[in-house]
Amino acid sequence: xxxxxxxxxxxxxxxxxxxxxxxxxxxxxxxxxxxxxxxxxxxxxxxxxxxxxxxxxxxxxxxxxxxxxxxxxxxxxxxxxxxxx
Amino acid sequence: xxxxxxxxxxxxxxxxxxxxxxxxxxxxxxxxxxxxxxxxxxxxxxxxxxxxxxxxxxxxxxxxxxxxxxxxxxxxxxxxxxxxxxxxxxxxxxxxxxxxxxxxxxxxxxxxxxxxxxxxxxxxxxxxxxxxxxxxxxxxxxxxxxxxxxxxxxxxxxxxxxxxxxxxxxxxxxxxxxxxxxxxxxxxxxxxxxxxxxxxxxxxxxxxxxxxxxxxxxxxxxxxxxxxxxxxxxxxxxxxxxxxxxxxxxxxxxxxxxxxxxxxxxxxxxxxxxxxxxxxxxxxxxxxxxxxxxxxxxxxxxxxxxxxxxxxxxxxxxxxxxxxxxxxxxxxxxxxxxxxxxxxxxxxxxxxxxxxxxxxxxxxxxxxxxxxxxxxxxxxxxxxxxxxxxxxxxxxxxxxxxxxxxxxxxxxxxxxxxxxxxxxxxxxxxxxxxxxxxxxxxxxxxxxxxxxxxxxxxxxxxxxxxxxxxxxxxxxxxxxxxxxxxxxxxxxxxxxxxxxxxxxxxxxxxxxxxxxxxxxxxxxxxxxxxxxxxxxxxxxxxxxxxxxxxxxxxxxxxxxxxxxxxxxxxxxxxxxxxxxxxxxxxxxxxxxxxxxxxxxxxxxxxxxxxxxxxxxxxxxxx
Numbered sequence: 001x002x003x004x005x006x007x008x009x010x011x012x013x014x015x016x017x018x019x020x021x022x023x024x025x026x027x028x029x030x031x032x033x034x035x036x037x038x039x040x041x042x043x044x045x046x047x048x049x050x051x052x053x054x055x056x057x058x059x060x061x062x063x064x065x066x067x068x069x070x071x072x073x074x075x076x077x078x079x080x081x082x083x084x085x
Numbered sequence: 086x087x088x089x090x091x092x093x094x095x096x097x098x099x100x101x102x103x104x105x106x107x108x109x110x111x112x113x114x115x116x117x118x119x120x121x122x123x124x125x126x127x128x129x130x131x132x133x134x135x136x137x138x139x140x141x142x143x144x145x146x147x148x149x150x151x152x153x154x155x156x157x158x159x160x161x162x163x164x165x166x167x168x169x170x171x172x173x174x175x176x177x178x179x180x181x182x183x184x185x186x187x188x189x190x191x192x193x194x195x196x197x198x199x200x201x202x203x204x205x206x207x208x209x210x211x212x213x214x215x216x217x218x219x220x221x222x223x224x225x226x227x228x229x230x231x232x233x234x235x236x237x238x239x240x241x242x243x244x245x246x247x248x249x250x251x252x253x254x255x256x257x258x259x260x261x262x263x264x265x266x267x268x269x270x271x272x273x274x275x276x277x278x279x280x281x282x283x284x285x286x287x288x289x290x291x292x293x294x295x296x297x298x299x300x301x302x303x304x305x306x307x308x309x310x311x312x313x314x315x316x317x318x319x320x321x322x323x324x325x326x327x328x329x330x331x332x333x334x335x336x337x338x339x340x341x342x343x344x345x346x347x348x349x350x351x352x353x354x355x356x357x358x359x360x361x362x363x364x365x366x367x368x369x370x371x372x373x374x375x376x377x378x379x380x381x382x383x384x385x386x387x388x389x390x391x392x393x394x395x396x397x398x399x400x401x402x403x404x405x406x407x408x409x410x411x412x413x414x415x416x417x418x419x420x421x422x423x424x425x426x427x428x429x430x431x432x433x434x435x436x437x438x439x440x441x442x443x444x445x446x447x448x449x450x451x452x453x454x455x456x457x458x459x460x461x462x463x464x465x466x467x468x469x470x471x472x473x474x475x476x477x478x479x480x481x482x483x484x485x486x487x488x489x490x491x492x493x494x495x496x497x498x499x500x501x502x503x504x505x506x507x508x509x510x511x512x513x514x515x516x517x518x519x520x521x522x523x524x525x526x527x528x529x530x531x532x533x534x535x536x537x538x539x540x541x542x543x544x545x546x547x548x549x550x551x552x553x554x555x556x557x558x559x560x561x562x563x564x565x566x567x568x569x570x571x572x573x574x575x576x577x578x579x580x581x582x583x584x585x586x587x588x589x590x591x592x593x594x595x596x597x598x599x600x601x602x603x604x605x606x607x608x609x610x611x612x613x614x615x616x617x618x619x620x621x622x623x624x625x626x627x628x629x630x631x632x633x634x635x636x637x638x639x640x641x642x643x644x645x646x647x648x649x650x651x652x653x654x655x656x657x658x659x660x661x662x663x664x665x666x667x668x669x670x671x672x673x674x675x676x677x678x679x680x681x682x683x684x685x686x687x688x689x690x691x692x693x694x695x696x697x698x699x700x701x702x703x704x705x706x707x
Contacts, residue, residue: 015635016615016627020585047585047680048617048625052608052648 001068001076006081013056017049018084023047031067033077044077090155093137095164097150100135102126104167112160115365119148120670127703142578147670196256197307198400201248202243205400207496211238212493216506226509242404242668245269246299246306253307257314263334264310267341271299271306271350288343301404305353309345310553315339373485379415380481380524381474384423384459403494410490413504414517416497417453418480421521422528424450425476426469427458429532433540453498469534477530480520489516556654558622559685561601561703563696565675566660571690577632580676585627587682589690589703590674598628598675599698610635613642616658617680624705625680630659631666631673641665655699679703 010018026033026044033044037059040081042049055061063081065074098104098706101119106127109120119128127148133141137159140151152159215234218224224231241248254264270276277298279286286294299305320333320340367375379386399412424447431443439462446458463470483489492507505517556562570590575581580588598616602624608617614634618626630642641662646652666673682688688705696702 012612012635015610015612016585016629019577020579024584048607048619048627051610051615051617051627054608054611056611 001064002070003062003064004074004078005060005062006078006085007060008055008057010019010085011057013059014053014085016051019047019050021084022050022077022080025077029065029067029069029073029076031065031070031073033073034064034066036062055058061078089137090158093135094159094166096135097132097138097159098163098166100128100132101148101150107167110160110163113158116142117150117152117156117160117163119150121148124148136492138669140578153533155654177264186671193256195546197249197252200252200255201241201245204248207242208493210493210495210503212504212507216492216509217503218247219509220506220511237608242299245301245303245404246270249303250310253310254314257311259310259314259317260334260337261389263337264313265343266334267309267338268306270338270342271309271345276346284404288347292343292347294346295354297351297354298546299350299354302354303401303404305345306352308353308356309341309349312349313337313341347363364499373482375411376415376418376484376489377478380418380422380484381478383416383419383477384455384463384470384474400436400494407491408490408507409494410484410488413491413494413497413501414484414489414520415477415481417501417517418484418520418524419473419477420450420453420455420497421499422480422524423455423458423463423470424448425528426473426532426565427462427526428461429472430466430469430536430540433533433536435540451499451675453501466539468539469532472528472531472535475531478522479527480524483520483523484516487516487520489513489520491517524654544602549613557701559624559705559706559707560701561624561626561679562654562676563692563698563700563702564589564598564601564628565591565593566570566595566597566695566697567591567675568695569690569693569702570674574673575632575674575676576672580629580632580678585678585680587679587688588676590676591696591702593663593673593675594695596632596663597657597698598661600654600656600658601626601628601677604652606646606648606650606652606658609644609646609648612637612639613659614639614661615642616644616646616653623681623684627678628658628678629676629678630661631671631675634669634671634673637665637669637671640669677703 008014014022022035023045034041035044035050035053035055036042037053037055040053042053044050055059063074063077065077067073097117098107101107101121103126106122107119108122111118119127124143129141129143129148132150137155138150138152139287142149142151211234213450215224215231215238218234219226220229224234247265248672250264250268251261254261277300279294280296280298283296286296288378297305317333317337320336321329324332324336356657399409399416402411403409427443427450429443431440431447434440434443442462446461449455450458459470463473489499489505490513491504492513493504495501495504499521502517502521504515507513537681568591570592572583572588572590573581575590579585580590600618602618602620602622604618604624605622606616607619607625608615610616612635614631614637615627615629618628620626632644641664643660645657645659652658661673663673679685679688682705685705685707689704689706690702691704692700692702
């Protein structure tokens with residue numbers, strides 16, 4: 001299992017569009033990817049759940065990656081966050 | 086930042102037609118968003134091919150350059166190349182399209198008066214409070230307290246020219262601080278002393294100053310600031326840059342102070358006096374006319390925007406006479422009449438949507454806000470509007486005959502009756518109540534009689550919008566009234582490429598979003614513009630109102646449900662203000678996305694053209 005923390009820089013937080021892109025990215029990997037904040041967590045492949053977290057700019061999320069391809073998945077998702085959020 | 090972004094920014098600015106073609110530029114998380122004066126000048130393809138640019142999107146009048154993660158750095162460089170446009174953030178209206186003179190005047194008058202309304206109503210309510218205190222003998226009208234309260238309330242009126250100088254300067258895009266200072270010259274106590282002394286005043290011994298007091302006046306200062314805006318521009322041009330910080334204000338004061346007290350002020354005063362004379366004449370020779378005219382014709386004035394030009398007559402009368410017998414009474418009659426007409430329609434109709442609309446907008450109209458009722462119900466149905474105009478006219482006539490007047494400016498709904506307490510008497514208060522009763526009863530009666538004729542066809546219409554019965558499984562019903570648009574035609578790549586799931590859209594005809602099936606609310610975005618639902622049969626659906634509307638931060642969106650709510654198909658989920666979305670520059674297409682379309686074997690759009698809410702639009706198969 002691998003984890004990393006990321007602080008959202010996108011002004012409007014994780015809203016529909018970036019959430020959709022995140023889900024798309026997460027679906028590329030076999031590993032189970034979870035985004036957590038303030039005790040709530042959501043599977044990154046479930047758009048509604050991700051949007052439901054209501055993550056805002058400046059908040060820090062914890063991303064957990066677990067599964068066969070967790071090394072590449074973790075890198076991929078981390079890059080995605082850095083580039084888009 | 087780095088040289089790389091600097092050159093990219095330079096090339097982009099050049100290719101969108103140069104900095105002169107950019108009327109505004111902002112950025113979001115991945116894009117530079119340009120508002121261009123002329124989009125023809127932009128080399129869309131050329132920019133798209135640049136290294137470091139992912140894509141160019143044109144939508145909603147915005148020219149968007151998709152940069153990606155380094156957008157902030159590029160934006161920083163672009164900003165340096167675009168001259169500072171402070172004070173003119175508003176993009177030019179249309180492609181050099183000029184407003185018609187009438188529109189210009191209306192726009193001017195409303196932008197000068199609208200911002201000071203809070204101060205006027207604050208001062209007005211203080212006056213109402215004072216009247217109440219004296220009526221109930223809590224404060225004696227010759228006490229110090231009364232005297233103090235009186236100048237608390239009067240300050241707004243006394244220094245009205247300074248407030249107007251600010252708003253006029255904002256509208257004319259000249260320096261507001263200088264404008265307010267010049268208005269201060271006109272209101273200065275020492276000038277008043279000269280006026281009071283009543284001896285001829287000559288500046289430098291040659292320029293005659295006319296002895297007019299400008300406190301509580303409206304037109305003189307507006308005239309002065311309009312001229313000042315040109316003088317200031319001219320001074321900025323002729324005075325060398327190095328010293329203009331000092332000399333532009335100095336010469337502005339000298340020139341404008343002189344012009345204000347010698348020519349412009351007196352001219353403005355004369356015009357103001359002239360208008361007041363017309364109204365004086367009307368109120369002595371045909372005193373019933375003005376209020377009756379406004380009571381009857383106000384809705385028409387609102388439709389053509391003339392009400393903004395008429396409203397200041399009330400303020401002017403208020404400033405010169407201390408009361409308003411025209412605009413206030415006429416307006417309150419008209420608003421109450423419209424509200425009553427809508428309520429009657431709401432009770433008479435059997436169409437559920439009209440009933441809701443009639444009852445809700447009727448109540449807001451009674452509180453003095455009539456735009457929703459006018460555009461939403463009375464105007465489309467016509468007969469309530471006619472009833473309201475007759476009823477409002479009758480009320481206005483009573484106001485005119487009895488000389489009912491208000492002592493303060495404020496909103497024109499039921500609470501406004503308090504504004505009619507003044508001059509240490511309750512008689513105007515009783516009169517306004519009587520005239521509102523006349524208005525309400527006559528409007529209700531006429532609306533009722535007309536509804537017998539016009540509400541016959543309600544049953545047929547009712548079927549169109551009734552709650553969805555016999556709801557089918559795996560089916561999405563239209564959440565709004567409007568025109569169906571296929572995925573590829575939605576003006577945003579995220580939606581048109583179906584990034585979030587199977588997507589379609591509806592260009593709405595009104596701002597009410599309804600539940601597309603029976604299920605549960607899974608998510609309501611903080612900004613209210615998107616709602617996620619899960620159907621009882623497992624379908625996951627996202628309704629996203631408008632493109633990029635997340636940027637509005639919730640303005641104009643009023644969700645009626647919260648996370649976890651159970652909803653029935655057809656139930657109201659969200660009300661949004663289409664005008665606010667349009668004003669923010671966003672397309673208002675309501676995007677419907679089936680998030681788990683992968684769980685189904687087929688997803689099909691089963692409607693086309695214009696649909697009413699509740700029509701079957703998407704059919705899924707397991």
